[in-house]
Amino acid sequence: MPHTSLSDQLTASQRRAVEHRDGPLLILAGPGSGKTRVITQRIAQMVRRGVDPRSILAITFTNKAAGEMADRVEALLPGAKVWVSTFHKFCARLLRQHARGVGLDTNYSIFDTVDQRQLIKLTMRELDIDPVTYQPAKIAAQISSAKNRMQSSEMFVQHYEERIGNHDQAVVARVYPAYQRALLASNAVDFDDLLLHTVALLVENPELRSELDARFRYVLVDEYQDTNLAQYQIVTAISQEHRNLCATGDPDQSIYGWRGARIGNILRFENDFPEAEVVRLEENFRSTQHILASADSLIAHNVERKAKSLITDNPQGAPVELLNFYDERQEADVIASEINRMVAEGDESYNDFAIFYRVNALSRKIERALSEHRVPYQVAAGLAFYERAEIKDLLAYLRLVHNPKDVASFARVVNTPTRGIGKKTQSRLNRWASTEGLSLMVAAAQAERCPQLGARAVKALKAFTAMIEQFSLADAGSISDLLRMIIDQTQLTRGWADSDTEQDQQRLANVNELVTDASQYDTAVGSESSLEGFLETTSLVNEGDSLDGETGRVTLMTLHAAKGLEFPVVYVVGVEENLIPHERSLRSDDWREKEEERRLLFVGMTRAMRRLFLTQTLRRDFRGRSLATIPSEFLMETEFVLNNYADGLGGEWDSTANRPTHDEMDQSVPDHDVPPIAANMQHARSTKQSAKLSLTTAADLLNGTSDQADIPVGFAEGMTVRHPKYGLGTVTTLSGFSKNRAVTVQFHDRDRIETFIAAKCPLQPVGMG
DNA sequence: CAGGCCGTGCTTTTT
DNA sequence: GCACGGCCTG
Numbered sequence: 158m159p160h161t162s163l164s165d166q167l168t169a170s171q172r173r174a175v176e177h178r179d180g181p182l183l184i185l186a187g188p189g190s191g192k193t194r195v196i197t198q199r200i201a202q203m204v205r206r207g208v209d210p211r212s213i214l215a216i217t218f219t220n221k222a223a224g225e226m227a228d229r230v231e232a233l234l235p236g237a238k239v240w241v242s243t244f245h246k247f248c249a250r251l252l253r254q255h256a257r258g259v260g261l262d263t264n265y266s267i268f269d270t271v272d273q274r275q276l277i278k279l280t281m282r283e284l285d286i287d288p289v290t291y292q293p294a295k296i297a298a299q300i301s302s303a304k305n306r307m308q309s310s311e312m313f314v315q316h317y318e319e320r321i322g323n324h325d326q327a328v329v330a331r332v333y334p335a336y337q338r339a340l341l342a343s344n345a346v347d348f349d350d351l352l353l354h355t356v357a358l359l360v361e362n363p364e365l366r367s368e369l370d371a372r373f374r375y376v377l378v379d380e381y382q383d384t385n386l387a388q389y390q391i392v393t394a395i396s397q398e399h400r401n402l403c404a405t406g407d408p409d410q411s412i413y414g415w416r417g418a419r420i421g422n423i424l425r426f427e428n429d430f431p432e433a434e435v436v437r438l439e440e441n442f443r444s445t446q447h448i449l450a451s452a453d454s455l456i457a458h459n460v461e462r463k464a465k466s467l468i469t470d471n472p473q474g475a476p477v478e479l480l481n482f483y484d485e486r487q488e489a490d491v492i493a494s495e496i497n498r499m500v501a502e503g504d505e506s507y508n509d510f511a512i513f514y515r516v517n518a519l520s521r522k523i524e525r526a527l528s529e530h531r532v533p534y535q536v537a538a539g540l541a542f543y544e545r546a547e548i549k550d551l552l553a554y555l556r557l558v559h560n561p562k563d564v565a566s567f568a569r570v571v572n573t574p575t576r577g578i579g580k581k582t583q584s585r586l587n588r589w590a591s592t593e594g595l596s597l598m599v600a601a602a603q604a605e606r607c608p609q610l611g612a613r614a615v616k617a618l619k620a621f622t623a624m625i626e627q628f629s630l631a632d633a634g635s636i637s638d639l640l641r642m643i644i645d646q647t648q649l650t651r652g653w654a655d656s657d658t659e660q661d662q663q664r665l666a667n668v669n670e671l672v673t674d675a676s677q678y679d680t681a682v683g684s685e686s687s688l689e690g691f692l693e694t695t696s697l698v699n700e701g702d703s704l705d706g707e708t709g710r711v712t713l714m715t716l717h718a719a720k721g722l723e724f725p726v727v728y729v730v731g732v733e734e735n736l737i738p739h740e741r742s743l744r745s746d747d748w749r750e751k752e753e754e755r756r757l758l759f760v761g762m763t764r765a766m767r768r769l770f771l772t773q774t775l776r777r778d779f780r781g782r783s784l785a786t787i788p789s790e791f792l793m794e795t796e797f798v799l800n801n802y803a804d805g806l807g808g809e810w811d812s813t814a815n816r817p818t819h820d821e822m823d824q825s826v827p828d829h830d831v832p833p834i835a836a837n838m839q840h841a842r843s844t845k846q847s848a849k850l851s852l853t854t855a856a857d858l859l860n861g862t863s864d865q866a867d868i869p870v871g872f873a874e875g876m877t878v879r880h881p882k883y884g885l886g887t888v889t890t891l892s893g894f895s896k897n898r899a900v901t902v903q904f905h906d907r908d909r910i911e912t913f914i915a916a917k918c919p920l921q922p923v924g925m926g
Numbered sequence: 927c928a929g930g931c932c933g934t935g936c937t938t939t940t941t
Numbered sequence: 942g943c944a945c946g947g948c949c950t951g
Binding site for chain 1: 927934935936937938939940
Binding site: 289518521779780781782 | 942943946947
């Protein structure tokens with residue numbers, strides 16, 4: 158494609174981003190603004206202007222994003238050697254070359270979360286810390302979060318000793334250093350370490366840093382709003398002399414703060430690089446005007462952001478609809494039958510639909526309704542291929558062959574399948590190996606020297622090590638053959654083939670798939686074939702990426718998983734207080750957490766191209782109990798028309814099954830009344846009519862257009878109130894409508910924060926301030 | 927050493 | 942409400 162016509166297809170700001178070559182560049186790209194296209198064209202443009210492709214490094218977070226970008230660059234510049242990689246893969250490569258610099262051997266293992274947990278558990282046992290009282294997963298999370306703050310074990314311990322920490326921190330202060338030592342002894346790193354070791358490498362070796370700075374003269378980072386401290390330091394470290402750092406992202410789509418991502422990194426880009434050019438991509442090519450206006454109105458309520466407008470030439474489209482249901486059963490049934498109706502009318506096909514929810518737990522009831530209504534669907538969740546037990550087992554054999562010090566892999570397979578090396582034997586071997594200073598494999602090979610072990614255990618251990626030692630890539634010839642050899646000798650799949658349980662058949666199929674993967678790898682890399690390379694792809698690649706767009710199925714996923722995708726018709730279910738915003742963010746004293754929740758809903762809404770439905774119910778099952786819900790405070794910040802199904806007049810919903818009669822509803826839910834917001838909008842009940850309706854914000858409704866005579870409105874933010882039990886407090890938030898109007902109070906005594914239903918609580922207003 | 931029973935404790939999850 | 946992990950029994 159000649160580049161004149163190419164530029165013609167770009168908007169003015171897109172062109173500015175594409176044409177920009179030297180110096181820092183910040184691309185603030187709103188949802189659906191053609192960001193990936195801009196980045197890839199920019200790379201192509203740079204190369205056409207004489208930049209050496211090998212001096213360009215493009216970094217993404219996911220393999221999927223990296224793959225897409227690589228494909229698009231390849232299409233524009235066939236054969237160009239631009240390095241497109243994920244952060245973790247980039248660091249893994251760098252560390253292979255400089256492993257010694259951080260105390261590792263080049264054949265180090267990469268521990269995933271499961272390995273990590275296992276090693277932490279092992280470490281805790283050695284420290285005599287009860288893994289029941291202190292859950293390894295939680296300890297692991299705290300260690301990971303410390304690492305995200307770039308707090309080494311030494312720093313954590315020091316920090317802990319300087320001020321009195323709590324019980325958990327005392328445990329972490331003991332486990333963290335021991336865990337790091339165990340990792341080193343295993344010649345292994347966890348995901349966080351890949352980044353941290355790289356930072357250490359760059360800090361401790363100024364000459365390496367400047368070598369990389371010079372080698373990667375042009376650095377592009379996608380989704381910059383999701384970078385954590387370590388990633389930020391890596392990127393900035395290699396952009397000091399050659400300050401051609403191009404950061405792209407959208408602060409409004411930062412939804413991984415809880416994993417250490419720092420929205421501040423993108424917000425302060427212009428401080429870090431004062432000479433930066435800033436390009437805003439504000440034109441949206443995805444959604445209708447109604448959808449964008451509604452999403453924009455929501456996100457405008459965030460304080461921590463860069464103001465950015467969302468504009469589109471797309472048609473106005475249908476208004477965003479808020480569907481109000483009696484309960485989640487009805488919610489799921491109506492969604493399922495509505496999808497069927499729209500498909501039957503020929504407007505849409507199943508793969509045009511997506512259903513998003515805040516927590517995975519919500520998917521179950523939707524899935525059930527979809528199958529009952531014969532709606533084909535796929536769930537974007539479940540265990541990733543490489544996380545399945547049988548795959549991990551097989552890979553652990555491979556890892557142990559490659560890195561015999563790998564404790565997690567040893568522990569995983571030493572008795573899988575069972576070969577008489579039980580827990581007792583293992584812990585005796587552990588203890589002995591650590592006093593003797595031997596790795597587990599070496600200790601097991603000379604188990605007869607261990608006085609605590611019985612003859613049978615010794616025999617089993619020696620047989621195990623002898624078996625592992627005869628596995629070698631050189632002898633097997635290829636990785637797939639090595640895998641076949643392992644499967645054959647270990648009898649890992651014994652019994653599965655004859656078993657008629659679905660699970661065993663699935664396991665067998667998975668194992669076969671791994672062998673197929675391996676042979677594909679073998680042929681793809683030819684003589685370069687190495688255990689290292691194969692293991693690296695399997696530990697850093699997630700198969701969950703391969704969610705298909707053309708399956709003819711409705712897609713279900715969490716709001717987090719939805720980022721970066723688009724669907725013609727989107728349902729966001731459970732837009733209720735405590736779900737989104739999630740209760741945890743409401744309990745937090747950090748207001749930023751609620752803003753992240755708002756961004757999460759924003760991300761969900763902006764996935765929609767033509768139709769967007771938000772849903773809420775009056776009651777929802779929560780941990781086995783059915784509770785009255787409170788509408789999400791975010792609803793008041795969006796624009797929608799209400800389509801009420803909970804009043805028995807409901808729209809198109811005529812499913813006879815399981816629908817509560819009015820009598821049932823009266824009995825079971827004393828406060829099931831249609832809120833005024835709904836009553837006010839009863840004419841909005843048919844989906845087909847909605848396009849004719851005028852837009853109303855929930856806030857408008859709340860401000861008196863509706864009949865609310867019986868509602869106590871006497872609360873305001875900032876007001877001081879008295880509670881008979883909790884004493885004085887200050888009203889921090891008001892949310893919900895009508896009878897669901899809720900008041901959140903921060904009590905002055907201690908840290909108590911409580912939310913009440915305004916109509917029913919014993920709160921006495923005492924005055925303002 | 928497997929299979930069942932009970933108690934616990936619950937977001938999100940790019941790598 | 943359900944899933945996972947630990948513990949106990951056959």
